[in-house]
Amino acid sequence: MADYTIKVRRYQPESGEPAYWEEFNVELDPSLSVLDGLLQAKDRDDGSLAVRCSCRAAICGSCGMKINGKSGLGCQTQIGEAQEQADKMAAIGGKTAAEASSPVGALADNAGVHTGGGTATATNAPIVIEPMGNMPVIKDLVTDMESTHWTKIRRVTPWLLPHGEPPEREYIVEPESMVDITQSMACIQCGACVSSCLSMEADPLFIGPAALAKAYRFVGDPRDAETTERLTDLAHDPHGIYDCTHCFSCVDACPKGVAPMDQIMRLRRKAGENGIEDPNSGHSHEMAFVNIIEKKGTLDESLLLQESFAPGVLGKLMPTKRAIKEMIGSLPTAVRGIKTGKMRSLPKLIPGVHHKLPGGAQDEVKAIYKHAEEHNEEFNLYIKGEEGDAEAAVEERLEPDSADYLPTAGEKEA
Amino acid sequence: MPSHDVLVIGAGLAGQRAALAAAEQGVSVGIVSKVHPVRSHSNAAQGGINAALNPDDTWESHAFDTVKGSDYLGDQDAIEIMAREAPEEILHMEHLGVTFHRNEEGKLGTRAFGGASAARTYYVADITGQAIMHVLYEQLMKYSEQITRYEEWFSSSLAIDENGECCGVVTRNVADGSMELFQAKSVILATGGSGQIWKPTTNALICTGDGIAMAYRVGAKLMDMEMIQYHPTTLAGKGFLITEGARGEGALLLNKNGERFMEKYAPNKMELASRDVVSRAEQTEINEGRGFPDGTVALDITVVPKKRIHEALREIVLVGRDFAGVDITREPIHIKPGNHYTMGGVKTDVEGRTDIPGLYAAGEVACVSVHGGNRLGANSLLDTLIFGKHSGRDAAARALRTDWSKPSGKVLEDEQAMIDDISGREKGSGRRVSEIKLELGQTMDAKVAVFRDEAGITEALETVRRLKEEAKTAYIDDHGSIFNQDLLGAIELGYMLDVAECSCIGALERKESRGAQYRTDYPERNDEEWLKHINLEKTEDGPEISYSEVTITQWQPEARTY
Ligand SMILES: Cc1cc2nc3c(=O)[nH]c(=O)nc-3n(C[C@H](O)[C@H](O)[C@H](O)COP(=O)(O)OP(=O)(O)OC[C@H]3O[C@@H](n4cnc5c(N)ncnc54)[C@H](O)[C@@H]3O)c2cc1C
Ligand code: SF4
Ligand code: SF4
Ligand code: FES
DSSP: OEEEEEEEEEOOGGGTOOOEEEEEEEEEOTTSBHHHHHHHHHHHTOTTOOOOOSOSSSSSOOOEEEETTEEEETTTSBHHHHHHHHHHHHHHHHHHTTOTTSGGGGGHHHHIIIIITSOTTSSSOOEEEEOOSSSOEEETTEEOHIIIIIHHHHHTOOSOOOSSSOOSSOOOOOHHHHHHHHHHHTOOOOOHHHHHOHHHHHOTTOOOHHHHHHHHHHHTOTTOSOHHHHHHHHHHSTTSGGGOOOOOHHHHHOTTSOOHHHHHHHHHHHHHHTTOOOTTOHHHHHHHHHHHHHHHSSOOHHHHHHHHHSOHHHHHHSOOHHHHHHHHHHHHHHHHHHHTTSSOOGGGGSTTTSOOOOHHHHHHHHHHHHHHHHHOOOOOHHHHOOHHHHHHHHHHHHGGGOTTOOOOHHHHHO | OOEEEEEEEOOSHHHHHHHHHHHHTTOOEEEEESSOGGGSGGGGOOSOEEOOOSTTOOHHHHHHHHHHHTTTOSOHHHHHHHHHHHHHHHHHHHHHTOOOOBOTTSSBOEEOOTTOSSOOEEOSTTOHHHHHHHHHHHHHHHTTTTEEEEETEEEEEEEEBTTSOEEEEEEEETTTOOEEEEEEEEEEEOOOOOGGGSSSBSSOTTOSOHHHHHHHHTTOOEEOTTOEEEEEEEOTTTOOBOOHHHHHTTOEEEOTTOOOTHHHHOTTTGGGSOHHHHHHHHHHHHHTTOSBTTTBEEEEOTTSOHHHHHHHOHHHHHHIIIIIOOOTTTSOEEEEEEEEEEOOEEEOOTTOBOSSTTEEEOGGGEEOSSSTTSOOTTSHHHHHHHHHHHHHHHHHHHHHTOOOOOBSSOHHHHHHHHHHHHHHOOTTSSOBHHHHHHHHHHHHHHHSSSSBOHHHHHHHHHHHHHHHHHHTTOBOSOOOSTTOHHHHHHHHHHHHHHHHHHHHHHHHHOOSOBTTBOBTTBOSOOHHHHSEEEEEEEETTEEEEEEEEOOOSSOOOOOOOO
16 A cells, blocks of 8 residues: 555536646555546545546556556556656656756646646655546546547548458458457557647647557458558548658557557558559658658758658759649648647758767667668567567577676686 | 437447347437447457357357356257357358457467367457457447437436336436437347446446346346356456456466366366356365465466467456566466356346336346356357347337337436435435445455355345445535536446345345355255246335246256366
């Protein structure tokens, strides 16, 4: 048993008051979940605290929320871990409170807790709990998922469209194909990815990580007969597969290892393989990201528009008419990007101001690219297992020639 | 007033399947669920779904295993229908898009499950229930013109017309608190089980027995209410389930001395004996001091090849990691028997018809009875689909030949008055709803669990009756309309207490040991006197007991060994 303070962003629509923060003291085993903490507060202190929940086991997808600013499931986050995280953030918050642009600054909303609240003592900072982002709040932690999540799921024609009558018995398909789409089938529609998606923040019309992962579930399904139509639809929609900026937030947020971004990349690759045109230049935009990072190690936004629409040296010298038009057309996006903090400030947009990484780091980025190209691997937990295993595998490979590797006494003798 | 030919209450597997089956008949269908359909508890089913689909397997073998598993209390006519129609239903699900596991030839592959004489469990990794339910929900979206979805609407009581037939349901829109009388020609209850009456339980917070209580309150008979399944492998204290699929893949049960104790209790089937048998074996080991200090025994999954674990048991890798801090691929995990499944429920025939014309029930809320004294793993999903389908079809057929009718009383006003009463209670006027729920759960888990006796059950019954009184003055904090979960919790408490009372009465009445009902004061099965169902019907002074025959078609009761 341990004591925790959870600080909940509350909104009671019938009170006529704006949202406010309320702290609850709860007492529970560190291995229990943040949701257990909320339920204890609800049971003991205030039954009007609204939070969707049912399974308590990360399977029903009800309890999406932000915990210490990070989107996830309340029932899957151990309260002890959430406390450590809150303490860590309070420590950083204390140090960098003055720097408005620090990563914690992005949590400005909560920052009141970490800094303004005077609790930046690095121990027992309150665990901050908010409703999911990118969705209107109905009451306390309950958000309107219908308008932001389910309408988008329905947008991708989310049912199987097989060809003709079904066979007498089962469809015979490659076993791997079923394992492959089971990863997106594992989605519990919790909305954590939507809550965390940066593109969605900038473009609320973006179909988004969950719905696109759902789309892959059909595109990757050999029983579906409308693969090309689906891909064309998603590639031609300006808010479709090329609207994703590859930011990894959804991969990070997803409690079920669906890795929505990976599913989006698979959709893009399949679109490419099927020769589906990309009228919104999203694919070239994506390649621009990839090329710039390969060259510079970090994202140089100043090169982005140029690389997207007139790539390479030739492009730089002789941009086509279309490229110029597209570049100008994109300026509002760039401006909005700067405003929402997605892009860096204006000076950084001037070519040359953004420097390459120091030599060593730059080489490592190149090595990553090389590795990825050679292996062209995909991440599917149904095949590879958990992170721990992957890490262990990497360790095994790296250890022998690692510089830090010191032979133990026993080995020296041997 | 929204009206539909067929109104389905509940959108788990049973409800969604029933809605689709009814819609196929060309009637208008409404489906109501107190949570968004994909949040329904069916998604928790990890292990799989049974069918004798393999050419070497037979439906008779599946049916016999089910009969034996039920400790001969299952009705064999219903079991035959379920086993016979299972293969076609699995193929239907596959055709709709369920991503069932394939073998090397690309055909449907199986895994072994408890109490079964062949490997006939079809599965999607360990998210079978979720995968099937999400695919059914895809179909609901596809047929949105025929099927209207009421997502996050809470049904609180059934409406009966002057002929005693069911004609609708009073339902509250959770989002804004508005109350509606939904009119229908047929109503199908598919509200799931009642595991929340026990604490801990593997069941979700929404499994509060609403449909069982709603049907009981309007006079429908309940059956086999004493039959409550304790699952052999749940995490101590938290109630999370480790799927039987783990044992199906070869995991072992060990006591604190590292002994594979199932050798003593079920020398042939070992870990894969029926659930009641394995749960009792574990509890005996624990009670006799061969368990771990935390009152558990160990499940050793490390013997299953890693690749297979990741492919087929990933969900429990996550459960182990997130909820027990154990890497199941590297070390054994501590488990114990925990409340899991409501075998009993609203008594129905094989078409899902209850004693009240126009009222149907399917899935865990119902008692057909295919599970009798003990449900076999992976038979419940099958039950929901088969009898969901039957109910949907029959309810549609009835709707086509029936006229609209009106409730005899003022159901909507009565319901509003009930809510105003709860809402009007002053803080401190009684106990908190949550306190009563906790006491109920702990009492039932202590007294009406794996081992039972007269004194314990009587004590539980007395507690339940006291809590029923206390519930009348229990207060809530939330007096608003929008998303008032507090109020719904108080209504659910009422359902839970009604159902708990019936379970106690049934357990007290059955003076023998059969399936999940193990009476230490009557340790033998007694076919002479007790090869019959206990039925319960509501009266002013509590449930009235009557009996009904067990239907036997071709399998005479035998001693049950594994
Ligand atoms: C952890 C776990 C694992 C399991 N694994 C397996 C397995 O591997 N194989 C197997 O065959 N079985 C398994 N089972 C059992 C099986 O999952 C359930 O018995 C089955 O899914 C029940 O389905 P259902 O459709 O009857 O009810 P549910 O899926 O519980 O759905 C009930 C529905 O009713 C709605 N509802 C309830 N009350 C109201 C109300 N008052 N108003 C409106 N709506 C309401 C709910 O919102 C929900 O939509 C498992 C069960 C658990 C708990
Ligand atoms: S990777 Fe793409 S889909 Fe995922 S959060 Fe980032 S922008 Fe959104
Ligand atoms: S992809 Fe992951 S985060 Fe997104 S809705 Fe599905 S389960 Fe939730
Ligand atoms: S309560 Fe079901 S996912 Fe958290």
